[in-house]
Each structure stands twice: as structure tokens, then as C-alpha cells.
Amino acid sequence: MDDDAWGTRGAQRRVAEPAKDPGTGRTPFQRDRARVLHSAGFRRLAAKTQVITGGQDDFLRTRLTHSLEVAQIAREMGVALGADPDVVDTAGLAHDLGHPPFGHNGEDALDEVARAAGGFEGNAQTLRVVSRLEAKVPGAGLNLTRATLDAITKYPWERKPGTRKFGVYRDDLPVFHWYRDDAPQDKRCLEAQIMDWADDVAYSVHDLEDGVHAGHVRIELLADPDERLALCADVARAYSPESPSDLQTVLDELLAEPVVNGLAGYDGSYLAQSRLKHVTSALVGRLSAVAVRATREKAGPEPLRGYAADLIVPRTIRAECALLKGLALRYVMNRPGADARYEWQREILVTLVEALLRKAPDELDPVFAPLWRSAPDDAARLRVVIDQVASLTDPAAVAWHDRLTGA
Structure with missing residues (x-):
């Protein structure tokens, strides 16, 4: 990436958009920040577990408050180092958009049940959300700039044998290669x-x-x-x-x-x-x-x-x-007692995935049902179901589970 912050290439979007009103004075990276801040996925973080489960304490943090705090810390560090503050701020706001219900416990549960589709990883799911699933620009999700997409990418590689962390699913490689086409392999910006x-x-x-x-x-x-x-x-x-x-x-x-x-x-x-x-x-x-x-x-x-x-x-x-x-x-x-709750959470998600695989596409949201119908094979249909479940908040996952299983 070149001069003037990330340079002209860093400000490019994968899908061309009509010119914006220059009178606002907003940079492309400021627009990226607004897109994440106003996204549905960001709002859902308010009801997703951080560490202490919602409903147990009115002091607790959620994925939403955590993301705001990460963005604030990252922005101040970015300013101190001379990085574009809006790029690091947006990366902080967006970094958990792919996390499913029930925090890392839910992530592990979905990884197991999604093996036939390549597994599940919250950071890879974040890329999928911002580049595909969020409703802003058809076919491109939020259509964020190259620089912002790269800044969001904690793990710039596909799943590797023996590793748990990765940043892109195989069917999202086209956008990954687009924004990282001149980046050093496996290196983070x-x-x-x-x-x-x-x-x-x-x-x-x-x-x-x-x-x-x-x-x-x-x-x-x-x-x-x-x-x-x-x-x-x-x-x-x-x-x-x-x-x-x-x-x-x-x-x-x-x-x-x-x-x-x-x-x-x-x-x-x-x-x-x-x-x-x-x-x-x-x-x-x-x-x-x-x-x-x-x-x-x-x-x-x-x-x-x-x-x-x-x-x-x-x-x-x-x-x-x-x-x-x-x-x-x-x-x-x-x-003490946490293991029983974690097992209950995993059972909720695994059973919900199984129920949706049986009842899709009728029980999928209108966003995901067409994706199911156009999926070319069982693995792609499983990925759509995983996308649906990962998008849910903690309370919604329980409610969907109870409705679809008669619990």
C-alpha cells in the first residue's frame, strides 16, 4: 500500500458505487466506519455473550460494548502511530461481527457441526458478513474498502491442518484475494x-x-x-x-x-x-x-x-x-457449574442446526432462504444454515431452538 494513508488502491471498493457528495468532506474510510456502525450485525452484538451471560448482571459487557471499547483503544493507538484512525476504528467495531451466539463456546459448537462445509471460525465469519451477508450492496455486503477489509483480517489465511484460527472460508477466497492481492502472504497489516x-x-x-x-x-x-x-x-x-x-x-x-x-x-x-x-x-x-x-x-x-x-x-x-x-x-x-451451562449452549446450537437442515428453506429468514435454494450442493446448503444460526443473538437462538424442536 502506498502514500497518503492507504493511497488510492486502499480506498477502492470491489463493486463500483455512484460518486458520493463531495460536500460532506467524508473520506472513504469514514464511510466504512458508518456502514459498520449502522449494520444489522453490529446491532445484534448487543445480545451476544462476551463472558458473563446476559440476564445475570446489569453491569455486564456484551459483544457490542466490547467492540466499542476495542475500537476506542485501537483508534488511540492508531493515532499515536500515525495510522489512519478510521481504518483501525472500523476494524475494532467490526472484528466480532462473525461471532455466533454464546461466545467462543458457540464458535466451537458450530465448528464441529460445520465440518462438512469447512468448519466455522468467528474471524472468517466476520469477513463473510461484511463482504457478502450484510445488506448494503448486493453481492458485496457492506462493500468496504480494501484497506478496511485488510485491517479487519486477524488471520490472513485459509484453515491449515492443526490450526484452529483462520480468516477466510474457501468460497470467500475471491474477495480475500482481491483486497490482499499485493499483501505479503500470511502477514497482517x-x-x-x-x-x-x-x-x-x-x-x-x-x-x-x-x-x-x-x-x-x-x-x-x-x-x-x-x-x-x-x-x-x-x-x-x-x-x-x-x-x-x-x-x-x-x-x-x-x-x-x-x-x-x-x-x-x-x-x-x-x-x-x-x-x-x-x-x-x-x-x-x-x-x-x-x-x-x-x-x-x-x-x-x-x-x-x-x-x-x-x-x-x-x-x-x-x-x-x-x-x-x-x-x-x-x-x-x-x-463451578459453568460446564453444565456450556453443554446446554452447545446442545442448543447443534440441535438448532440439525432442525434447520431438516426444515430449510421454509424456516430460514427471507435473507437466507434464497441462498439455500441456489446452493449447488449439501456443503453449500450447510453453510447457509450455519450463516443463519451464527447471525442469531443468544435469546433468539434459544427461541428458535424451542420453536423448531418443540422444547
């Missing part, structure tokens, strides 16, 4: 790297905040050396290449930070909430600012964009972020 780190920062810090507020995470438990070691073992298995002993060193240093003391003794009072919010702000600032500073130290003071530089996140900071994620994993996602 800087804007995608910023969005990905902003996602990690928001996920780790804000899920911790929600867990503390809900009473699931009690930092006092980590006074026990055995508990600290168990947490580090969880993190090494799930989130980090570091050894448990190396993680324990980082954890000890993190717990010694004065700001982390604000997590202790949380009782939900006004002052406790103020302390918790201070911890949240400090941790977000720490994790994002260190990455910006390290990147600048290596790349210099010039504006950075496209493939001109990589985001540098120091090893210790990555370990800190992983440990914060691990607190939500150990004390929220893996808390």
Missing part, C-alpha cells in the same frame, strides 16, 4: 495488528473488571502460592507460550504494582467501583502505551501504516495480558 492487540487488551482488562464486579474474581485468593501456580499453569495451557514458572515471576511483579491493590476487598460500593475503574483505566493505558512506545523505538517517528512496520509488544507485557485473561478463565469461565 499494522492496522490489523493494532486491532488485535486492542482486542486482547480490552478482553483481558474488561473481563477482569466484570468478573470482580460480579464477585467471581477475588484477587485476595492469589495470596496463596499454590493458587498463583495453578493460575499460571492455566494461562500456560490456554494463552501463553511462557512456562508456568516464568509466568509466576511476571504475576508476582504485577501483583506488586500499587494500582492492582484497587482490586482487593471489592464490595460493590461507590468507592469500590471507583477504585476498580481506576485499575481498569491504568491497565488499559499500560498495555497499550507500552506497545506504542516499543513500536516507535524500533520504527522511528514517521507515520506508520499498512506494511511499513509491525506492532511491537514486549514479551513481559504479553505475559501480563495473558495473566489477566487467565483470571477470567479460571474464576469466571471455569467456575
Whole structure:
């Protein structure tokens, strides 16, 4: 990609559109942001699980609030590094559009049931949503610019043997090759790297905040050396290449930070909430600012964009972020009783897919029924059903399941 932000090529759309009124002064990337913000898929994120399931707490975050927070963090990092702020902002807003009901648990369930169609992956589904399924430009979804599509792409490759993360399904390769035709193979642009780190920062810090507020995470438990070691073992298995002993060193240093003391003794009072919010702000600032500073130290003071530089996140900071994620994993996602709920969620989605395969196209939304009828084979019809189920909110998935199965 060339000069002046992403350059002329970066602002191109796959389907030509009539010229826009130049009097508004809006750039193509500002229009991209508006398209995502006003999309149906973005609104549905309000009723999709982040970590704590909706209906359990009026303080909780959803995929919608999480996406807004990711966009805000990414935008500030992008400004600091000289990237186009609207490109990174839009990537943050759009990054979870492909996530199905019930968060990552739902993603795993749909991946299993969609094997015959190439599986399911939330990031690949995001590309499918913005480039095909959203209603804006027929045949092109939101018809976003090359630069924005590239910035949304966390994993710029097809599914590979032995890997769980990928960014494009086989039948979406034409648009993928179009916007990445001059990009280095398997390499993410800087804007995608910023969005990905902003996602990690928001996920780790804000899920911790929600867990503390809900009473699931009690930092006092980590006074026990055995508990600290168990947490580090969880993190090494799930989130980090570091050894448990190396993680324990980082954890000890993190717990010694004065700001982390604000997590202790949380009782939900006004002052406790103020302390918790201070911890949240400090941790977000720490994790994002260190990455910006390290990147600048290596790349210099010039504006950075496209493939001109990589985001540098120091090893210790990555370990800190992983440990914060691990607190939500150990004390929220893996808390007693959670397994039964996760199994119920998986059963809802798997049974719903099976019911729709039997009853399609009559029971599909008007958006998806024509796609079913025009699908050339069973795998393509399965993909349409997966698209339908992935589009649903958590409550809608339960309601569809109960209606179609008579539950």
C-alpha cells in the first residue's frame, strides 16, 4: 500500500458505487466506519455473550460494548502511530461481527457441526458478513474498502491442518484475494495488528473488571502460592507460550504494582467501583502505551501504516495480558457449574442446526432462504444454515431452538 494513508488502491471498493457528495468532506474510510456502525450485525452484538451471560448482571459487557471499547483503544493507538484512525476504528467495531451466539463456546459448537462445509471460525465469519451477508450492496455486503477489509483480517489465511484460527472460508477466497492481492502472504497489516492487540487488551482488562464486579474474581485468593501456580499453569495451557514458572515471576511483579491493590476487598460500593475503574483505566493505558512506545523505538517517528512496520509488544507485557485473561478463565469461565451451562449452549446450537437442515428453506429468514435454494450442493446448503444460526443473538437462538424442536 502506498502514500497518503492507504493511497488510492486502499480506498477502492470491489463493486463500483455512484460518486458520493463531495460536500460532506467524508473520506472513504469514514464511510466504512458508518456502514459498520449502522449494520444489522453490529446491532445484534448487543445480545451476544462476551463472558458473563446476559440476564445475570446489569453491569455486564456484551459483544457490542466490547467492540466499542476495542475500537476506542485501537483508534488511540492508531493515532499515536500515525495510522489512519478510521481504518483501525472500523476494524475494532467490526472484528466480532462473525461471532455466533454464546461466545467462543458457540464458535466451537458450530465448528464441529460445520465440518462438512469447512468448519466455522468467528474471524472468517466476520469477513463473510461484511463482504457478502450484510445488506448494503448486493453481492458485496457492506462493500468496504480494501484497506478496511485488510485491517479487519486477524488471520490472513485459509484453515491449515492443526490450526484452529483462520480468516477466510474457501468460497470467500475471491474477495480475500482481491483486497490482499499485493499483501505479503500470511502477514497482517499494522492496522490489523493494532486491532488485535486492542482486542486482547480490552478482553483481558474488561473481563477482569466484570468478573470482580460480579464477585467471581477475588484477587485476595492469589495470596496463596499454590493458587498463583495453578493460575499460571492455566494461562500456560490456554494463552501463553511462557512456562508456568516464568509466568509466576511476571504475576508476582504485577501483583506488586500499587494500582492492582484497587482490586482487593471489592464490595460493590461507590468507592469500590471507583477504585476498580481506576485499575481498569491504568491497565488499559499500560498495555497499550507500552506497545506504542516499543513500536516507535524500533520504527522511528514517521507515520506508520499498512506494511511499513509491525506492532511491537514486549514479551513481559504479553505475559501480563495473558495473566489477566487467565483470571477470567479460571474464576469466571471455569467456575463451578459453568460446564453444565456450556453443554446446554452447545446442545442448543447443534440441535438448532440439525432442525434447520431438516426444515430449510421454509424456516430460514427471507435473507437466507434464497441462498439455500441456489446452493449447488449439501456443503453449500450447510453453510447457509450455519450463516443463519451464527447471525442469531443468544435469546433468539434459544427461541428458535424451542420453536423448531418443540422444547
